Amino acid sequence: MGLLKLLVVAGLVVKSTCSSNLPDFCTISFVESSFPAPDFFQGLELIAGSVTAQPVTNFTALPDSTHPGATGRNFCNVTFAYRHVGRPSDRVNLWLYLPSPAQFKNRFLATGGGGLSVTLGARGLATGLPYGAASITTDAGFGGFDSDLSRVILYGSGAMNYDALIAYSYRAMHEMTVLGKELTRKFYSSSNLTKIYSYFHGCSEGGREGMSQVQRYGTTFDGVSVGSPAIRHPIFHYHGPLAQRKHDYYPSVCELARITADAIAFCDPLDGKTDGVVARTDLCFARFNASSSIGNPYNCSAVPQLGQPPIAGTVSAKAAVVAAETWRGMYDSKNKLVHPFYAPSVDFSDSVTVFNPATNQLEPYPNPLSPAVVNLLIKEVYSATLPLDEVSPDVVREWVNDAMSKYMSTIFTLWPDLTPFKSNGGKMIVWHGEADAMIPAVSSTMYQDKIRKTMYPGLGVQQGYAEMAKWNKLFLVPGGSHCDPGTVDPLGVVKPNNAAWPTEVLKSLMEWVEEGKDFERLEGIVQGGEKKGEKEGICGFPLRPVWGSNTSGGNGKGKGKGKGKGKGQQQDDEGEELQCVFDQQSFEFFTPKLDSFLVDAY
Ligand SMILES: [Ca+2]
Numbered sequence: 001m002g003l004l005k006l007l008v009v010a011g012l013v014v015k016s017t018c019s020s021n022l023p024d025f026c027t028i029s030f031v032e033s034s035f036p037a038p039d040f041f042q043g044l045e046l047i048a049g050s051v052t053a054q055p056v057t058n059f060t061a062l063p064d065s066t067h068p069g070a071t072g073r074n075f076c077n078v079t080f081a082y083r084h085v086g087r088p089s090d091r092v093n094l095w096l097y098l099p100s101p102a103q104f105k106n107r108f109l110a111t112g113g114g115g116l117s118v119t120l121g122a123r124g125l126a127t128g129l130p131y132g133a134a135s136i137t138t139d140a141g142f143g144g145f146d147s148d149l150s151r152v153i154l155y156g157s158g159a160m161n162y163d164a165l166i167a168y169s170y171r172a173m174h175e176m177t178v179l180g181k182e183l184t185r186k187f188y189s190s191s192n193l194t195k196i197y198s199y200f201h202g203c204s205e206g207g208r209e210g211m212s213q214v215q216r217y218g219t220t221f222d223g224v225s226v227g228s229p230a231i232r233h234p235i236f237h238y239h240g241p242l243a244q245r246k247h248d249y250y251p252s253v254c255e256l257a258r259i260t261a262d263a264i265a266f267c268d269p270l271d272g273k274t275d276g277v278v279a280r281t282d283l284c285f286a287r288f289n290a291s292s293s294i295g296n297p298y299n300c301s302a303v304p305q306l307g308q309p310p311i312a313g314t315v316s317a318k319a320a321v322v323a324a325e326t327w328r329g330m331y332d333s334k335n336k337l338v339h340p341f342y343a344p345s346v347d348f349s350d351s352v353t354v355f356n357p358a359t360n361q362l363e364p365y366p367n368p369l370s371p372a373v374v375n376l377l378i379k380e381v382y383s384a385t386l387p388l389d390e391v392s393p394d395v396v397r398e399w400v401n402d403a404m405s406k407y408m409s410t411i412f413t414l415w416p417d418l419t420p421f422k423s424n425g426g427k428m429i430v431w432h433g434e435a436d437a438m439i440p441a442v443s444s445t446m447y448q449d450k451i452r453k454t455m456y457p458g459l460g461v462q463q464g465y466a467e468m469a470k471w472n473k474l475f476l477v478p479g480g481s482h483c484d485p486g487t488v489d490p491l492g493v494v495k496p497n498n499a500a501w502p503t504e505v506l507k508s509l510m511e512w513v514e515e516g517k518d519f520e521r522l523e524g525i526v527q528g529g530e531k532k533g534e535k536e537g538i539c540g541f542p543l544r545p546v547w548g549s550n551t552s553g554g555n556g557k558g559k560g561k562g563k564g565k566g567k568g569q570q571q572d573d574e575g576e577e578l579q580c581v582f583d584q585q586s587f588e589f590f591t592p593k594l595d596s597f598l599v600d601a602y
Pocket of ligand 1: 267268269270271272273274275276277278279
């Protein structure tokens, strides 16, 4: 019997009027009185005695990568738990920040997680505070807000916990949202006639969670902000290690960093503005040749986390070959594309090597997320290791094939028909750093194009995107990294970014949803350099940025005079005006055909 049933039987449910005084309403009894009715969500039972409620006053939410922060926030910090009927040991914990009535702006915000976790905890919840939104997160029943999928996905090797898989894939987020929206409505004593706008915000795994709701529950959200979504899950992190093994050369992160620096210097002006930002990775991919780095010096201090001692030298021909092979993308033994990679200006943090003092050699170091996910989801074993000898492009292709057949209805988040969301009036902003070194921007462009082709089959490319932009917009953020504007180079050094970053993507989303304020360019805030703090637009895909002083833009060709030697040289004909143009070659770069697969892969 759920808590509400217990309370109703005991005659304890007494709903009082919502006071504007935080301590008056931020009590366990008041939160319990705000619970959804026992039959509100069939199959779920609230757990008796699980509620905590703590008033928090004058709180400062520090600025984060996707919100500006806020001071003087007053809210009720609430947790409670529910279980699924028939599973008595089940416990799913929910956590909410409910603003004081004076600060509540009739908004509900569901927040997502990262990595293998469906929650960012307090950091995610704080996202709602600047916007007067009741914010919520869930532990998905994985044993607490500091636990994640890896802890519960297998009962033991070979025995998958499908309840946990489905909870992670989409179900926990849905339950949280439906329960949270109703609790919010009752907590503020809002009538059914009062519109409480419902939003989602998350990046990476969090972005995937938001997309999972748009794909499956098209009517629960009015607006969705999705950043760098991990919609295929990270089994693609083998490009660098496989390229290194193929050419039997393991460059130091220092040597790789030099090549990246050369690529940035060469490619920066290709977008029409020399500002340290490569806004056109497509042109960079097409035009930068790693061999131009050969002989360029590098000199780095120790990188303790990679065991690397201080190192100096000049870029070798082999390193240039490995870099070019990595950028080329992963091709199978029949020279068919398994998955594209990042552009040359994106750092090699996904392709680092580690120094082994026992052998005095550099060795490949695949991103630990890859063996984790492959072991848990493909091999279904608890193991932290996966020898690189067992991996090849053909093997990766079969992993993807396995994953598609096994997980297309769960963890793979690629359903391309979003008609219910669109028909319900939903609005979605997808944002993806073009220099994201964790999940390549092409991951989002491929999926976005699949949506376009599925929902607008009769329209041409540009017309299809124009129609889709009325409810679903994708923005590639120049120079942006993974869920963060700062660029982290392979040496672990965070570099400021002179480009605009959509710090207030939620503000743009809320104005679009609540005021009908449509827009073509996403508002970003310049993060560094002379224009730091200024507003600047970000082009909507498939349009691409070209900086020019007049009408010289439009052909998308840029002005690549740099040789990669003299960093930061200014050009006479550079402009300050951003144009967003369609470029067929760029479009093809971002919508490659994954012809290694016999089924439609995207
Ligand atoms: Ca530039």
